[in-house]
Amino acid sequence: MTTSYSRRTFLKTSAAAGAGLTLAFHLTGCGRKGEQAAAMGEPFAPNAFVRIGTDGSVTVIAKHLEMGQGSYTGLATILAEELDADWSKVRVEGAPADASKYNNLQWGPQQGTGGSSAMANSFDQLRQAGATARALLIAAAAQQWKVEAATLSTEPGAVVDPASGKRASYGSLVELAATLPVPAEVPLKDPARFRLIGGKVARVDAPAKVTGKAQFTQDVQLPGMLVAVVARPPRFGATVKSFDATKAKAVAGVKDVVQIPTGVAVLAETTWAATQGRAALTVEWDTSKAMTEGTPELLARYREAAGKPGAVAKETGDVTAGLRKGTVVEAEFTFPYLAHAAMEPMNCVVQLSADKCEIWNGEQMQTGDQMAVAAATGLKPEQVVLNMLYAGGSFGRRANPHSDYVLEAVSIAKAINGRAPVKMVWTREDDTRAGYFRPMYVHRIKGSVAGGQAVAWHHRIVGQSIMKGTGWEPFMVKDGIDQTSVEGVANTPYAIPAFRAESTIMDVPVPVLWWRSVGHTHTAFAMEAFIDELATAAKRDPVEFRRELLANAPRHLAVLNLAAEKAGWGSPLPAGRARGIAVHESFSSVVAEVAEVSLEGGKPKVHKVTCAVDCGIAINPDVIAMQMESGIAYGLSAALYGEITLKEGAVVQGNFDTYRCLRMADMPAVEVHIVPSTSAPTGVGEPGLPPVAPAVANALFQLTGKRIRTLPMA
Amino acid sequence: MAIAFSINGKSTSVDVAPETPLLWVIRDTLGLTGTKFGCGMAQCGACTVHVDGEAVRSCSFPVSAAADKKVTTIEGLSADGSHPLQQAWVEAQAPQCGYCQSGQIMQAAALLAKTPTPSEAEIEGAMAGNLCRCGTYNRIKAAIQLAAQKGA
Numbered sequence: 001m002t003t004s005y006s007r008r009t010f011l012k013t014s015a016a017a018g019a020g021l022t023l024a025f026h027l028t029g030c031g032r033k034g035e036q037a038a039a040m041g042e043p044f045a046p047n048a049f050v051r052i053g054t055d056g057s058v059t060v061i062a063k064h065l066e067m068g069q070g071s072y073t074g075l076a077t078i079l080a081e082e083l084d085a086d087w088s089k090v091r092v093e094g095a096p097a098d099a100s101k102y103n104n105l106q107w108g109p110q111q112g113t114g115g116s117s118a119m120a121n122s123f124d125q126l127r128q129a130g131a132t133a134r135a136l137l138i139a140a141a142a143q144q145w146k147v148e149a150a151t152l153s154t155e156p157g158a159v160v161d162p163a164s165g166k167r168a169s170y171g172s173l174v175e176l177a178a179t180l181p182v183p184a185e186v187p188l189k190d191p192a193r194f195r196l197i198g199g200k201v202a203r204v205d206a207p208a209k210v211t212g213k214a215q216f217t218q219d220v221q222l223p224g225m226l227v228a229v230v231a232r233p234p235r236f237g238a239t240v241k242s243f244d245a246t247k248a249k250a251v252a253g254v255k256d257v258v259q260i261p262t263g264v265a266v267l268a269e270t271t272w273a274a275t276q277g278r279a280a281l282t283v284e285w286d287t288s289k290a291m292t293e294g295t296p297e298l299l300a301r302y303r304e305a306a307g308k309p310g311a312v313a314k315e316t317g318d319v320t321a322g323l324r325k326g327t328v329v330e331a332e333f334t335f336p337y338l339a340h341a342a343m344e345p346m347n348c349v350v351q352l353s354a355d356k357c358e359i360w361n362g363e364q365m366q367t368g369d370q371m372a373v374a375a376a377t378g379l380k381p382e383q384v385v386l387n388m389l390y391a392g393g394s395f396g397r398r399a400n401p402h403s404d405y406v407l408e409a410v411s412i413a414k415a416i417n418g419r420a421p422v423k424m425v426w427t428r429e430d431d432t433r434a435g436y437f438r439p440m441y442v443h444r445i446k447g448s449v450a451g452g453q454a455v456a457w458h459h460r461i462v463g464q465s466i467m468k469g470t471g472w473e474p475f476m477v478k479d480g481i482d483q484t485s486v487e488g489v490a491n492t493p494y495a496i497p498a499f500r501a502e503s504t505i506m507d508v509p510v511p512v513l514w515w516r517s518v519g520h521t522h523t524a525f526a527m528e529a530f531i532d533e534l535a536t537a538a539k540r541d542p543v544e545f546r547r548e549l550l551a552n553a554p555r556h557l558a559v560l561n562l563a564a565e566k567a568g569w570g571s572p573l574p575a576g577r578a579r580g581i582a583v584h585e586s587f588s589s590v591v592a593e594v595a596e597v598s599l600e601g602g603k604p605k606v607h608k609v610t611c612a613v614d615c616g617i618a619i620n621p622d623v624i625a626m627q628m629e630s631g632i633a634y635g636l637s638a639a640l641y642g643e644i645t646l647k648e649g650a651v652v653q654g655n656f657d658t659y660r661c662l663r664m665a666d667m668p669a670v671e672v673h674i675v676p677s678t679s680a681p682t683g684v685g686e687p688g689l690p691p692v693a694p695a696v697a698n699a700l701f702q703l704t705g706k707r708i709r710t711l712p713m714a
Numbered sequence: 715m716a717i718a719f720s721i722n723g724k725s726t727s728v729d730v731a732p733e734t735p736l737l738w739v740i741r742d743t744l745g746l747t748g749t750k751f752g753c754g755m756a757q758c759g760a761c762t763v764h765v766d767g768e769a770v771r772s773c774s775f776p777v778s779a780a781a782d783k784k785v786t787t788i789e790g791l792s793a794d795g796s797h798p799l800q801q802a803w804v805e806a807q808a809p810q811c812g813y814c815q816s817g818q819i820m821q822a823a824a825l826l827a828k829t830p831t832p833s834e835a836e837i838e839g840a841m842a843g844n845l846c847r848c849g850t851y852n853r854i855k856a857a858i859q860l861a862a863q864k865g866a
């Protein structure tokens with residue numbers, strides 16, 4: 001059977017060790033019941049995605065990280081649907097790193113989670129996996145009862161024979177089923193008969209997350225483990241010149257102080273001792289190559305670049321001629337660097353030995369991390385074992401093509417020759433300052449309208465490339481254009497007769513990365529705020545103006561109309577309130593949002609967001625609603641408050657007192673409407689985010705007559 | 715110097731520097747990892763526990779201040795997740811990544827102990843110090859209201 005060897009070994013070891021330490025890392029939600037059953041009888045594992053125990057327990061192997069987006073629940077739902085599983089017996093377990101089985105089908109041979117792709121790339125795969133398991137269980141029953149398989153059926157957790165009334169639970173069939181040949185092709189369920197997909201299925205991870213039992217990287221305890229914190233250079237580009245560890249080593253509990261490529265690591269028996277040790281450490285930094293620019297200098301440089309032509313990402317019609325007609329509008333939008341600021345700061349646990357490097361992590365990019373760690377340790381990729389734990393948020397941060405924090409933890413383990421397992425933890429300040437930010441951008445747009453219609457649009461985007469210098473560059477950077485910088489602009493659905501998009505990549509030594517919804521974080525704002533400006537210049541209603549330009553984009557049109565209708569677009573509001581709208585496609589889903597706002601003490605207050613989403617077949621409508629709420633909250637947090645600024649190459653912000661985030665009283669009411677669809681599912685983790693900031697800005701314009709062109713707003 | 719206090723109903727004594735934040739004693743010394751670290755400076759609420767029934771930010775609360783007191787963490791709120799707030803949290807499907815939720819629940823439990831039927835403004839006031847980067851605020855609010863209705 002295809003269950004991995006290491007998993008089997010693990011089962012035996014943990015059974016032998018009783019409730020030993022190994023169990024502590026086991027994700028809750030795939031409790032010990034299943035393990036005991038597995039230890040008693042060989043579990044039935046018809047493919048890499050499911051194991052069924054003799055007790056009828058169904059363990060779904062999730063190849064995607066659960067970082068809050070509901071992937072474990074969604075993946076299990078798809079498989080359980082086709083398996084016709086009894087949902088109360090379904091457990092989920094994180095997959096090991098093995099790209100030959102668990103690659104992301106949208107990423108080729110790479111295993112990892114991102115781009116809101118978990119459901120989209122797993123839908124067919126897990127339907128097949130579930131249906132195959134079901135076919136084998138039916139075949140086993142058919143053999144036992146000496147009837148034709150075609151005459152049998154299933155009900156949740158059991159094979160039934162309608163003719164004889166016989167019934168056999170899945171658990172009673174697994175031993176026989178495991179001996180039967182796996183069918184090459186199995187029929188899938190008619191979607192009209194789905195009972196879990198599209199229904200109300202509770203999150204599998206919720207019970208563990210309300211009892212404190214869910215295991216995050218931060219919670220890993222290994223015998224003899226040391227906790228490490230790292231003193232990093234205050235400015236990007238600085239390096240360690242020298243350090244004096246005398247005082248640090250005098251702190252009770254501090255065990256070692258070592259230099260690593262990114263700084264100086266203090267290792268201690270406890271987290272508190274490690275941070276105290278770091279505070280006592282003296283490091284002299286070599287700043288000769290450190291970054292000197294700050295945000296104002298960068299902005300000046302970006303603005304200058306925006307005044308010059310860039311690489312052309314998209315060109316239709318004659319923009320120069322179009323901009324000579326009618327009313328011309330010009331706008332410059334600026335977007336700051338943003339930190340991901342997941343609630344769980346970055347961390348990673350490493351146990352290094354001569355022939356193995358085992359890692360515990362909210363692992364989002366298995367293949368990339370495995371290769372990077374193999375290269376750093378001189379081990380073979382298969383000697384790098386990755387345990388995927390729950391992540392306390394990520395928003396893209398834990399998937400880093402540079403494997404930054406994973407390599408940093410490995411470098412500490414190396415520096416002490418694997419003498420002890422190392423849990424590297426970042427403090428909040430470390431997490432805010434270390435970078436891998438959403439890049440800063442400047443957009444400059446010039447557009448024209450005549451006779452109530454859009455005529456031309458000239459758009460320049462200036463900022464750092466996320467993909468340059470990574471393994472993704474060959475696919476994502478073409479002709480000097482990073483596709484992630486122009487997504488959402490170059491492929492605009494608006495039928496503007498003349499349209500040109502240009503991009504200029506800036507060279508800045510600030511580490512940057514995708515951040516929930518990647519390029520759409522800024523492109524959606526520029527597009528949707530400026531289309532609103534053109535509607536105003538054309539003296540048209542913003543919804544009507546968009547509708548005409550979206551005549552050939554039925555999905556956009558549908559969500560636009562649905563959101564407008566549900567929000568009561570055009571109906572009167574209490575004095576001091578206004579609505580704004582935005583619609584944007586990202587990760588193959590289309591979302592429209594209407595924001596209802598007012599000003600409180602001169603500051604924007606968002607009361608309600610009405611959201612309409614087309615994400616194909618709705619696997620779990622409540623999880624979709626959660627992800628829309630979450631995307632709106634995260635996007636609004638950045639729109640109102642989010643800003644990382646630099647002073648002479650150093651990050652100004654540190655903790656949540658300076659990097660302000662949305663709190664409960666700031667959270668608008670959110671109403672989510674899902675467009676019914678029979679198309680394959682598309683993403684939901686990110687697409688709820690892009691429309692919220694422009695919808696709020698457009699609403700504020702209705703209220704104040706002033707356009708917001710710089711984020712954050714508050 | 716040994717500092718004695720009760721943790722989830724059991725008495726314990728730890729030999730650590732008195733200024734050590736209670737959070738690290740709970741997590742690293744006592745091995746109870748349900749209480750989380752998010753900021754270390756009373757900005758996020760992830761580390762919220764009860765000391766003699768009061769919600770405190772354990773990251774900024776020296777263990778010496780807990781001497782001879784009753785400390786309750788998420789593990790001690792109920793033995794099996796059956797506290798009305800935990801049930802309401804599941805019913806409202808509040809958790810996403812889950813990292814903030816122990817702190818949120820402990821904060822809410824302290825609120826309901828004092829104010830059994832809080833108004834929306836009272837909920838927002840009491841929960842203002844608890845960040846959730848996943849944006850589960852509306853469901854947290856709904857869960858608190860649900861538990862309040864059931865007379866938690």
Ligand code: FES
Binds near residue numbers: 754762771774
């Ligand atoms: S960790 Fe204590 S309030 Fe954030």
Ligand code: FES
Binds near residue numbers: 392815
């Ligand atoms: S659930 Fe993720 S931070 Fe609150």
